[in-house]
Amino acid sequence: MVVAQHLPYFDPRTLSKLEGLALHAHGTVEGAVTGAHRSPFHGFAAEFAEHREYAPGDDLRYVDWKVYGRSDRVFVKQFEEETNFACHVLLDASESMSYRSDAAPLSKLEFAKHIAAAISYVVVKQQDAIGLITFDREIDQAVRPGSHAGHWKQISHVLETTKLKTESRESRVEPQPQLSTLDAQLSSLFADLSERLVQRGVVVVLSDLFANPDSLMLGLKRLRHRKHDVRVWQIVDPAEEDFPFDDPTLFHGLEGWTDLPTEPRLLRTAYQHEFISHRESLRRQCRDLSIDFAVLRTDLPVEFAIKQCLASY
Numbered sequence: 001m002v003v004a005q006h007l008p009y010f011d012p013r014t015l016s017k018l019e020g021l022a023l024h025a026h027g028t029v030e031g032a033v034t035g036a037h038r039s040p041f042h043g044f045a046a047e048f049a050e051h052r053e054y055a056p057g058d059d060l061r062y063v064d065w066k067v068y069g070r071s072d073r074v075f076v077k078q079f080e081e082e083t084n085f086a087c088h089v090l091l092d093a094s095e096s097m098s099y100r101s102d103a104a105p106l107s108k109l110e111f112a113k114h115i116a117a118a119i120s121y122v123v124v125k126q127q128d129a130i131g132l133i134t135f136d137r138e139i140d141q142a143v144r145p146g147s148h149a150g151h152w153k154q155i156s157h158v159l160e161t162t163k164l165k166t167e168s169r170e171s172r173v174e175p176q177p178q179l180s181t182l183d184a185q186l187s188s189l190f191a192d193l194s195e196r197l198v199q200r201g202v203v204v205v206l207s208d209l210f211a212n213p214d215s216l217m218l219g220l221k222r223l224r225h226r227k228h229d230v231r232v233w234q235i236v237d238p239a240e241e242d243f244p245f246d247d248p249t250l251f252h253g254l255e256g257w258t259d260l261p262t263e264p265r266l267l268r269t270a271y272q273h274e275f276i277s278h279r280e281s282l283r284r285q286c287r288d289l290s291i292d293f294a295v296l297r298t299d300l301p302v303e304f305a306i307k308q309c310l311a312s313y
Helices: 012-016 065-071 108-125 151-161 179-196 213-225 238-242 264-288 302-310
Strands: 048-053 075-079 086-092 129-135 139-146 202-207 229-236 249-251 260-262 292-297
Touching: 012 108, 086 108, 086 139, 108 129, 108 151, 108 202, 108 229, 108 302, 129 151, 129 179, 139 151, 139 179, 179 213, 213 229, 213 264, 229 238, 229 264, 260 264, 264 292, 292 302
Parallel strands: 086 129, 086 202, 202 229, 229 292
Antiparallel strands: 048 075, 129 139, 249 260
């Protein structure tokens, strides 16, 4: 498969290292019958996507004879439903995803964008459909699932134009945001997502998951209730996990929280305990819902990170 040159986030050198990888669905998903997964649903109309040049073995029923009459070249019609399952990537673009420490080459958001592009490459290469939704506290941009050649440009455009919705410190209104309000927004967001994702398939969540685990799980339960195969990949900067700070430090509050001047050495043990407890709570609750959970550190090469996640599938 040839990816169009100079598409942001689709680096040919990185993509070449993904050869042989595949993203497989667990159990039954909805789609058509020509790729790696077979759907139990038949008889629905397929939507025309594009033409491609005829290749030996193609079904002659799909030859576009009108195009042949005009050009003396044989093309076949491709349809969206020639794919066999849809993978929906949900990309968190909230303010906390802006963080990048000196130990990482990319911010969490930029790293997640590269992961999303890599997933897109793997899925389309195996003749399945890929969709992308970016969100903060509400849905921002969306690309419906597809697998035709022009889809690369749509995915790339959304990744390139997805920006953090930051709030200037001068415009912030005290007091700090209440968790109950954020939890309600999160629950509403996932309710909206579950309504949008009509076609049952694989859902990959790329987020730092900095929210109340119970609220996150309530949202993910909605996706599982609709029989989606859900994968949750937590994007973490190494400094967030290792907390390597020693000198007095001013920590900048994100997503409405105030700044905090403190002595990191006094906080390290308590912070790391809370960080690990939060992660293990997410891992445990994901396991109870049959949701795959993985942690991706932003100091890892993209190809290594995605291989790590797909190795067991």
